[in-house]
Amino acid sequence: AQSVTQPDIHITVSEGASLELRCNYSYGATPYLFWYVQSPGQGLQLLLKYFSGDTLVQGIKGFEAEFKRSQSSFNLRKPSVHWSDAAEYFCAVGGNTGGGNKLTFGTGTQLKVEL
């Protein structure tokens, strides 16, 4: 069964500092990997995705993530955090199982940005 681990429940960074959110996955085949962001009372917004090819993917809002198969990881990074980045971040894994792409989500990382 597929699973996702986000080991950090809460992270606090200062505005302008760099950010790395960790994500480890378990999946029996080539995974599809995603990072979503959720602001309070809002739905999920896709930040970036990995299906195949270049293992370093760029997303919206200056985020990037690197797929490392050997470590089963897909960590999210941003060089300089803005106060508006405060939100909850979810890593998800899916795959083309039976034609569908059912996502399994991690438990999320709550990001707080200190001014």
Next chain:
Amino acid sequence: GAGVSQSPSNKVTEKGKDVELRCDPISGHTALYWYRQSLGQGLEFLIYFQGNSAPDKSGLPSDRFSAERTGGSVSTLTIQRTQQEDSAVYLCASSISGGAFEQYFGPGTRLTVT
């Protein structure tokens, strides 16, 4: 263009009542997913529709839950005889097709069972 829409945005119901939650996917998207987000269980997959194929119901937690998709577009998730543990945010997502395509999520329906 218009994104995924869901209605109602909030629903409060008494234990034992039935509820219907609606999802309007992005026009032209053939794949539609329902997920549930709750404090105890996090985000979990419920059901998947792809075109006219039989839905994948593997995530439905009990036979009180059912869903249909009419005309390959609008979907309705029905919960019968609601229980307090059904309280959660129900999220709908759609994608161009199944497989390697990103899913776009709606704002969700917050269900509270009293």
